[in-house]
Amino acid sequence: xxxxxxxxxxxxxxxxxxxxxxxxxxxxxxxxxxxxxxxxxxxxxxxxxxxxxxxxxxxxxxxxxxxxxxxxxxxxxxxxxxxxxxxxxxxxxxxxxxxxxxxxxxxxxxxxxxxxxxxxxxxxxxxxxxxxxxxxxxxxxxxxxxxxxxxxxxxxxxxxxxxxxxxxxxxxxxxxxxxxxxxxxxxxxxxxxxxxxxxxxxxxxxxxxxxxxxxxxxxxxxxxxxxxxxxxxxxxxxxxxxxxxxxxxxxxxxxxxxxxxxxxxxxxxxxxxxxxxxxxxxxxxxxxxxxxxxxxxxxxxxxxxxxxxxxxxxxxxxxxxxxxxxxxxxxxxxxxxxxxxxxxxxxxxxxxx
Ligand SMILES: C[S@@+](CC[C@H](N)C(=O)[O-])C[C@H]1O[C@@H](n2cnc3c(N)ncnc32)[C@H](O)[C@@H]1O
Ligand code: SF4
Numbered sequence: 001x002x003x004x005x006x007x008x009x010x011x012x013x014x015x016x017x018x019x020x021x022x023x024x025x026x027x028x029x030x031x032x033x034x035x036x037x038x039x040x041x042x043x044x045x046x047x048x049x050x051x052x053x054x055x056x057x058x059x060x061x062x063x064x065x066x067x068x069x070x071x072x073x074x075x076x077x078x079x080x081x082x083x084x085x086x087x088x089x090x091x092x093x094x095x096x097x098x099x100x101x102x103x104x105x106x107x108x109x110x111x112x113x114x115x116x117x118x119x120x121x122x123x124x125x126x127x128x129x130x131x132x133x134x135x136x137x138x139x140x141x142x143x144x145x146x147x148x149x150x151x152x153x154x155x156x157x158x159x160x161x162x163x164x165x166x167x168x169x170x171x172x173x174x175x176x177x178x179x180x181x182x183x184x185x186x187x188x189x190x191x192x193x194x195x196x197x198x199x200x201x202x203x204x205x206x207x208x209x210x211x212x213x214x215x216x217x218x219x220x221x222x223x224x225x226x227x228x229x230x231x232x233x234x235x236x237x238x239x240x241x242x243x244x245x246x247x248x249x250x251x252x253x254x255x256x257x258x259x260x261x262x263x264x265x266x267x268x269x270x271x272x273x274x275x276x277x278x279x280x281x282x283x284x285x286x287x288x289x290x291x292x293x294x295x296x297x298x299x300x301x302x303x304x305x306x307x308x309x310x311x312x313x314x315x316x317x318x319x320x321x322x323x324x325x326x327x328x329x330x331x332x333x334x335x336x337x338x339x340x341x342x343x344x345x346x347x348x349x350x351x352x353x
Contacts, residue, residue: 019079021292021326028250028280030081032069033352034097035089036286040118041154042142044182044211044218046349048154063286066100068306070107072284075315077109079323081282085114087352089286092121098132105133114138116180116353120157122165130172137169138178143191144198151187166204178266179206180353183226189234196235200263207253207266214294215347228267232256235265250280274331282323283351290322291351295330299346 018026037057041048064072073084084104091097092115105113112135119139129137141162142152149159169177179199183189192208199206208231213220235241241256244264252275253266269275283291288303300322305315 019320019323021323023277023327023329025278025326026280027076027080027282027323029083029085029282030073030076031085031087031281031283031352032073033088033284033286033350034069034086034091034100035063035094036350037093038088038090038118038349039093039120040090040156042152042182043154044152044184044220045215045347045353046154047217050217051349058287064284064288064303064306066096066103068288068303069100069284070103071306071312072288072302072315073104073107073110075312075319076282077107078316079319082109083112083114084110085116085352087116089349089352090118090121091115092117092125098125098128098134101129101134102132105135112136116140117165118153118157119162119165123161123168126165126168126172126174130174134174136176136178137174138180139166139169140180140182141166141195142181142183143188144194145188145191148188148191152182152184170202170204175203177204179204180209180268181206182209182211183231184211185224185226189226189231192231192234193238196239196265200239200258200265203263205264205266207268209268210271212270212294214345214353216345217347222271225271227272228254228269229272232267241265250278270331274329276329276332279329285346285351289351290319291346292322292326293328293330294348294351294353295345296328296351297345299351 020026038046041051086101101113104110113133114136115129115134116138119141122137122139139162143149144159146159166177181195183192195206208228210228211220211225232241240259242259244255244257246255253268255264255266257264283294285291285299288301288306289299290302291299302315302318305318
């Protein structure tokens with residue numbers, strides 16, 4: 001890979017020139033998985049039978065250190081990234097996470113540091129994260145019905161703990177808070193209206209995510225996925241909705257506002273309406289592999305060059321080459337080129353959602 005294939009064009013606003021991939025998509029967002037472990041065992045992500053008590057997660061020395069993450073954040077911001085999202089696994093399991101947030105929030109060019117969590121440890125971390133410079137949180141919550149919640153979390157945690165976490169995040173000002181709800185056919189779609197009802201006048205935005213075929217271990221079937229248009233019809237029949245414009249280019253959720261003026265909901269339809277054409281995201285696993293697609297089979301190792309003493313210029317050239325050569329659009333090709341298990345797609349807990 002060489003710099004020759006890379007296109008750079010001057011953006012309209014200030015900042016570094018846009019780095020474009022082969023489909024003219026600029027690089028804007030970096031998702032950093034800071035922890036491969038999780039305290040949940042959601043069957044659609046880390047099923048208990050595979051991630052049992054003897055499963056070998058990364059050793060702490062194999063994970064990127066905070067210094068290494070920070071150094072890469074500087075490199076990426078110099079290439080056009082201005083949003084960072086910390087994820088996992090469960091990011092709040094990473095010791096000292098607020099310190100990392102503090103350092104990342106001071107990287108020149110980064111104007112948004114967000115975090116996605118299952119919410120179980122959020123009540124104890126919310127104030128410190130805000131004080132450190134975290135902009136906002138997204139909390140995953142698949143149902144308010146305790147039994148259904150436990151089915152979706154692999155029997156871990158409770159709705160009460162997640163709701164306490166959301167309340168603490170609201171008090172701390174980690175807003176706007178978004179809730180991610182994965183909907184799986186026959187498991188939780190009957191609890192969708194309760195979730196909307198609970199949050200629609202609180203400023204918290206619920207976003208329904210189509211159950212996706214990330215990784216290979218969740219035995220995904222298309223029939224398990226509830227298309228967003230079905231949920232839109234169900235919610236709209238109860239509370240009329242009107243589509244709202246995206247907040248920015250590349251926003252993944254389609255937004256709808258309640259006609260009675262109270263709040264909004266979102267739909268992330270990566271299965272039924274792929275949005276690869278506007279994808280500006282790149283993902284870094286906790287051991288330093290860089291992935292240009294959530295559905296990728298392999299990434300590019302940045303940890304070895306980092307630890308072997310690569311200069312900033314060398315790391316920048318490596319990332320430029322990776323983004324410049326990017327042409328993946330897995331979701332758009334899903335129907336015609338469905339990858340099967342032997343492709344070894346990377347798991348979501350590993351590269352982060
Ligand atoms: C991998 S998790 C990591 C962060 C944190 N542990 C959490 O659950 O919020 C990030 C997001 O990916 C979503 N997710 C995981 N597996 C998924 C799948 N197969 N389809 C759709 N969304 C999925 C989760 O629901 C969560 O909102
Ligand atoms: S979705 Fe999040 S909470 Fe659930 S197992 Fe995956 S990483 Fe853990």
